[in-house]
């Protein structure tokens with residue numbers, strides 16, 4: 001795949017601007033009609049998917065060069081996929097793939113990624129995590145737990161906490177709570193300890209595909225060698241990558257499940273029973289990589305013929321089959337919880353602002369997007385935003401602090417543990 005592969009899209013994009021807005025059927029108010037964080041931040045067409053199509057076409061035609069400004073346009077985007085689902089409702093383009101190809105192009109030309117991305121990239125190369133932490137501390141989160149070590153023994157399920165839940169002291173309890181709950185439900189689960197390695201999402205997102213493939217291949221081979229039936233992760237980013245991108249890298253002999261889906265199933269089967277009330281009014285934030293980005297992708301290779309026609313036929317991803325119901329089922333099942341929705345939800349959710357390398361390269365932009373979400377959550381009257389993605393949890397917490405908001409940011413699994 002390359003930018004050239006998307007020439008049809010670049011030329012035939014109708015410049016209709018649908019990719020900047022929540023689909024009209026789902027707009028609830030004028031103030032919350034936007035879906036594109038970068039368009040909201042920069043208020044200039046080049047910072048939308050539509051504008052980036054023009055930039056990509058102009059690069060292909062040699063009309064412009066990769067200046068610092070063009071690189072900013074390419075990278076000041078959270079790759080949240082809001083444009084992708086809204087475009088597909090009325091058109092048949094592939095905005096998200098074009099946005100990724102632009103980054104690959106920048107890397108191929110020796111101009112990408114940006115300096116702000118490099119500490120995380122170098123740390124993944126050196127330490128197997130983007131947090132500049134030694135490999136030897138990866139399993140510290142589990143040091144007081146009794147759990148199978150899959151390096152030495154077999155289990156049906158691998159629990160993969162992900163880098164951020166493993167290393168961030170404020171979030172490690174998410175991994176611990178998930179493991180405790182899985183064990184209490186009788187799941188035969190183990191961990192890889194210090195041998196877990198980054199899913200490599202951060203390098204894929206900045207366009208470093210070669211490095212991504214190397215890491216992804218090594219992870220799939222390792223998971224296959226364990227003989228596990230399932231890999232369960234709590235991280236929305238790892239989940240999106242494991243189920244959306246790894247199948248195109250190597251054959252996987254296991255199923256990938258986000259912990260929220262499994263926990264919902266265990267509650268519905270009666271294997272987890274709530275005993276305690278958690279009196280709290282909450283709203284749910286759909287992480288992009290769990291929601292619209294959590295939909296199974298069609299790994300299509302073929303040719304675009306004309307509007308709506310591809311050879312061989314290609315599935316259009318509308319984002320509506322992501323993980324949306326499971327967290328809502330859980331919140332509605334916890335005694336004492338009063339659940340309320342924000343205006344932009346499910347496939348039209350507003351991004352937390354941290355993704356696509358934005359948090360490290362454009363921290364102000366990341367913060368403004370989080371503040372927008374905090375304001376939207378505040379309007380519901382909720383006292384907490386519940387979610388299930390470490391990046392969303394960290395960035396929304398930053399947004400709440402910057403907005404002097406009393407809203408709490410809570411991980412779903414911690415609410416579940418309180419109620420059990």
Ligand code: SF4
Pocket residue numbers: 012013014015016017018019020049050053086087088091092093095
């Ligand atoms: S990318 Fe899609 S939604 Fe955006 S302007 Fe082009 S055709 Fe319209």
Ligand code: SF4
Pocket residue numbers: 019035036037038039047048049076077078079080081082083084095099
């Ligand atoms: S991926 Fe998100 S931030 Fe980037 S252009 Fe699309 S809607 Fe805007």
